[in-house]
Amino acid sequence: KTELHLCDHDGIADAHNRRRYSQFIDEDLISGSTAQLEDEIRAWQGRQRSGVVVIDGSTPISLQAQDMRPVIKRMEEETGADVVYVNARNYDDDLWGGYGETIGALLQRQRWPEGDDGVRDDEVSIIGYPFDRYEADHQGNVTELRRLLWALGLKARSVLFAGEDYATLKQVVHARSHLLLPWAHSQAKVMRKLKRDHLRCGLPMGMSGTRRWLEQVGGHVGVDPERIHKVIEHETARVKPMMEL
Numbered sequence: 001k002t003e004l005h006l007c008d009h010d011g012i013a014d015a016h017n018r019r020r021y022s023q024f025i026d027e028d029l030i031s032g033s034t035a036q037l038e039d040e041i042r043a044w045q046g047r048q049r050s051g052v053v054v055i056d057g058s059t060p061i062s063l064q065a066q067d068m069r070p071v072i073k074r075m076e077e078e079t080g081a082d083v084v085y086v087n088a089r090n091y092d093d094d095l096w097g098g099y100g101e102t103i104g105a106l107l108q109r110q111r112w113p114e115g116d117d118g119v120r121d122d123e124v125s126i127i128g129y130p131f132d133r134y135e136a137d138h139q140g141n142v143t144e145l146r147r148l149l150w151a152l153g154l155k156a157r158s159v160l161f162a163g164e165d166y167a168t169l170k171q172v173v174h175a176r177s178h179l180l181l182p183w184a185h186s187q188a189k190v191m192r193k194l195k196r197d198h199l200r201c202g203l204p205m206g207m208s209g210t211r212r213w214l215e216q217v218g219g220h221v222g223v224d225p226e227r228i229h230k231v232i233e234h235e236t237a238r239v240k241p242m243m244e245l
Contacts, residue, residue: 034071038074045075051166051167053082053083054086055084055086057088057098059089071085084106086098100185103160108194110172112196119174119176124154124177125175126145126159127178128187129160142163148213149217152221158175160172177196177221179198180201199216199220207236
């Protein structure tokens with residue numbers, strides 16, 4: 001039903017070959033069976049050899065009102081992949097509400113070290129980038145975010161989401177601080193629960209917005225104000241002639 005749309009929208013990733021379609025039958029919903037769901041997880045994970053399987057809050061799943069913990073336990077044992085359930089009904093919120101809840105579910109599934117064990121002082125994560133297709137504009141945006149942070153002396157290995165593999169996403173546990181972009185502001189509750197340092201920040205959009213973002217992020221993680229000032233001066237000098245032209 002969606003193959004043509006996926007081909008047109010996400011051609012670089014060959015997206016139509018990375019999806020699987022199924023339809024839950026009334027009998028399964030009435031009986032509360034999760035057998036068909038588990039069959040689909042086995043088939044999809046086996047086809048993709050994925051490191052993670054996300055069960056989203058689709059209407060059929062929500063209407064079953066089943067406890068997903070036994071499903072997750074069985075599927076993780078059988079597939080070896082991380083399995084997460086996003087407990088957010090798709091008729092209760094919008095696209096970005098579900099996006100945030102998916103991020104929160106994945107964050108809670110990670111194996112976070114105790115206290116500061118494994119935390120890298122020069123590393124932050126970016127959480128909430130609205131990646132929706134494998135195209136150069138998104139790749140360029142993620143690269144630019146990482147470049148600006150690098151200028152402050154910070155690495156951003158893990159970006160949720162950047163179209164990168166699950167192993168890279170799992171590096172989020174090593175970041176000293178977590179930068180929540182607007183699409184993930186709702187997940188500050190998860191970071192508080194995990195007892196992780198985080199910042200609800202804006203976006204480096206335009207010259208004044210980029211200046212504010214660098215000051216906000218740099219100030220939060222304790223970058224020397226003189227370094228922040230020099231980065232802003234350098235970036236302004238670099239782009240001003242182009243903007244004037």
